[in-house]
Every structure is written in structure tokens, then in C-alpha cells.
Amino acid sequence: xxxxxxxxxxxxxxxPLSDADxxxxxxxxxxxxxxxxxxxxxxxxxxxxxxxxxxxxGNKKVKMYNGDIIFVDxxxxxxxxxxxxxxxxxxxEYPQDKNRFL
Amino acid sequence: MGCTxxxxxxxxxxxxxxxxxxEAVGWIGMYDEILSKTYDKSTGKLTAIxxxxxxxxxxxxVRGKMPFKDTKTEAAEKPYGWIFNKTTKFTVLGYSPTSAxxxxxLADNKAFMILEQSGQTDSSKYPTxxxxxxLNFSAGTMDTYGDTGGFDVTLMEENxxxxxxxxxxxxxxxxxxxxxxxxxxAPGA
Numbered sequence: 587x588x589x590x591x592x593x594x595x596x597x598x599x600x601x602p603l604s605d606a607d608x609x610x611x612x613x614x615x616x617x618x619x620x621x622x623x624x625x626x627x628x629x630x631x632x633x634x635x636x637x638x639x640x641x642x643x644g645n646k647k648v649k650m651y652n653g654d655i656i657f658v659d660x661x662x663x664x665x666x667x668x669x670x671x672x673x674x675x676x677x678x679e680y681p682q683d684k685n686r687f688l
Numbered sequence: 689m690g691c692t693x694x695x696x697x698x699x700x701x702x703x704x705x706x707x708x709x710x711e712a713v714g715w716i717g718m719y720d721e722i723l724s725k726t727y728d729k730s731t732g733k734l735t736a737i738x739x740x741x742x743x744x745x746x747x748x749x750v751r752g753k754m755p756f757k758d759t760k761t762e763a764a765e766k767p768y769g770w771i772f773n774k775t776t777k778f779t780v781l782g783y784s785p786t787s788a789x790x791x792x793x794l795a796d797n798k799a800f801m802i803l804e805q806s807g808q809t810d811s812s813k814y815p816t817x818x819x820x821x822x823l824n825f826s827a828g829t830m831d832t833y834g835d836t837g838g839f840d841v842t843l844m845e846e847n848x849x850x851x852x853x854x855x856x857x858x859x860x861x862x863x864x865x866x867x868x869x870x871x872x873x874a875p876g877a
Contacts, residue, residue: 651723652745653738653872655857655864662864664871688741 587644590614594637603633611636618643648673649688656686692730710756711804714778715873717745719798719822727819729849733856734816737872745802745872750778756803758842759817761851774817774845775826776801781838783830791828791839798822799843802855802869809862814855814869820848 593607603611608625615623615636625632648670650656655664656676663672673687721743726736739745750756758777763770780787800818817823823843830839857864 650871651738651741652743652874653723653736653868655867655871657859657864662867664867664874666870666874 587641590637590640590644594634594641597634597637608633611640614640618647644670650686651688654686656683709754709806710759711806712750712755714748714750714756714801714803715745715869716748716799716801717872718743719800719818722800722819725819727850727853729853732850732852732854733811734819734853735856735858737819737855737868739872744874747873748778748801759803763851766847771846772848772851774823774848775842776803776817776823776844777840777842779836779838779840783832783838787838791830791841794841794843795825795828798824801843802872811854811856811860811865813862814865816853816855818843818845819853820850821845 589610593603593611596607597603611633612623612625615621618640623632623636625636648668650663650665650668652665655662656668656672657663658672658676663669663676677684677687717739721740723738723740723743724736725734725738727734756776756778759775761772761774763772780790798818800816800823802814802816805813805815823845825841826844827842828839834840855865855868857868
């Protein structure tokens with residue numbers, strides 16, 4: 587995710603994307619969203635939109651068994667509202683809970 | 689002596705709110721899709737329940753002033769002791785392929801349900817039915833010119849050990865119980 591964040595920053599500062607960067611974004615996009623990335627020749631916003639989607643879905647792409655809940659920073663989280671960030675925070679404190687996440 | 693201990697507190701001493709009604713929305717799931725459950729038959733609390741991967745519970749909405757009004761629990765004496773038969777009834781609205789399919793699914797599979805008692809905020813808020821041995825299809829009646837407008841379905845759990853089993857997590861708060869409900873109905877992980 588660090589590389590994606592760096593690429594997002596690069597795009598926002600008008601730095602050109604290499605073929606390797608584009609290939610990486612495409613691979614990550616399809617891996618995380620399960621969708622094909624459609625890019626037109628010369629398209630710039632679509633690469634920016636893609637990295638934003640990767641970051642958005644990447645942060646959410648963690649699942650729990652329905653019905654299971656964890657308590658983090660005063661809030662109950664389950665499959666309906668869990669994020670990767672919250673899961674990571676919980677696992678840092680309770681590493682033995684790793685099998686509660688899919 | 690019984691299997692679940694003795695009475696250890698006065699009955700009705702603190703003026704508990706009597707049973708009045710259920711909220712219009714309950715939740716239903718397939719018994720065979722339960723991954724794990726933890727309950728204590730002596731306390732009547734279901735402290736944890738999870739669904740198998742990709743499985744979830746679904747809301748079931750009952751219209752009218754008295755939702756789930758035919759829900760009841762009856763004790764029955766067996767040679768080995770008392771057991772409890774729990775019955776719940778609702779209408780699957782419409783006479784259509786969709787409603788027929790729902791009724792067929794309920795007829796062929798065991799279910800479980802969670803209801804919400806109106807006005808309750810403590811451990812009695814979420815009574816469950818079928819978590820112990822499953823709710824079996826008991827009746828399904830469709831009367832085209834009847835009053836209910838669909839299939840009247842009756843589900844029954846027989847031979848349950850508890851007189852009542854209530855969803856109430858170990859955290860012992862309403863917020864935690866509400867979170868379990870939200871997690872149970874989330875699109876399956």
C-alpha cells in the first residue's frame with residue numbers, strides 16, 4: 587500500500603507514470619476490486635481514480651465471520667464496519683485473534 | 689437436583705417489565721449455516737454466535753399491530769425431565785414464485801430466528817428461537833382470499849433445553865448485543 591500511496595502522490599504532483607507503475611496499478615486494482623481497469627490512451631484521471639479506489643478498498647478489505655465482534659477504541663466492530671486499519675490495531679494487541687479474520 | 693442449578697434470587701422482586709410485544713423486524717438464518725454458538729442453559733444467555741463464511745441472517749418484517757404475535761413457548765414433560773417447545777409464526781407475503789421459494793426453503797431446512805422485544809434494553813432484548821436444535825417447518829398455509837396476503841408459516845423448535853435463550857454477549861452491554869445483530873446481517877464474509 588505504501589507504493590500505491592507514493593504513486594498517488596506522484597500523480598497528484600504531475601509526475602509521469604512508468605509502464606512498470608501502470609502495470610503495478612493495474613495488477614493491484616484488479617486484485618483488490620475484482621474488476622478490470624479500463625484505461626484510455628492518454629488518460630490521466632483514470633490512473634488517479636484507480637489508486638484512490640485501491641486505497642479505499644484496500645483499507646476495507648478485511649472480513650470477519652458474521653456475528654463476531656471486536657471492541658476497539660470504544661467502538662464495536664463486526665463484518666459490517668470493520669476496516670483493515672482497525673483489524674491491524676486489534677491484532678497488534680491480540681495476535682492470538684488472527685483466525686477471527688478471513 | 690436438576691442439571692442447571694437452583695433458583696438463587698427472588699422472582700419478580702425488582703418489578704421486571706412483563707413481556708409485551710416484539711418489534712416488527714426480526715432476523716432469520718439457516719441453522720446449518722451457524723459456524724459456532726456459545727450459550728449457557730443455566731443463565732439462558734447466548735453469548736456468541738457466528739455464521740459460516742459467506743453466510744448471514746436476513747431481516748424478516750411482519751406488518752400489523754402485533755408482530756410475531758403467535759410466538760410462544762410451551763413446556764412438556766418427558767421421562768427424562770422437562771423440555772420446551774418454541775413456536776413462531778409469520779407471513780411470507782405474496783403468492784408468487786419468490787414467496788413459494790422462500791416457503792420451500794423453510795420447509796426443507798432448519799432455521800433459527802432472533803426477535804427484538806419492544807422497550808427492552810437489557811439481556812431480554814433479543815430472544816432467540818431455534819439456536820439450540822433448529823426451527824422446523826410446522827405449517828405453511830396459503831389462503832388466496834384470506835386476511836394475511838401470503839403463506840402463513842409456522843416454525844417450531846422442539847425439545848429445547850432452555851425455556852428462553854437470549855442473545856447477550858459477554859461484554860454485558862446493549863451496544864455489544866446491537867453490534868452482534870448488525871454483524872449477523874452484514875453481507876456474508
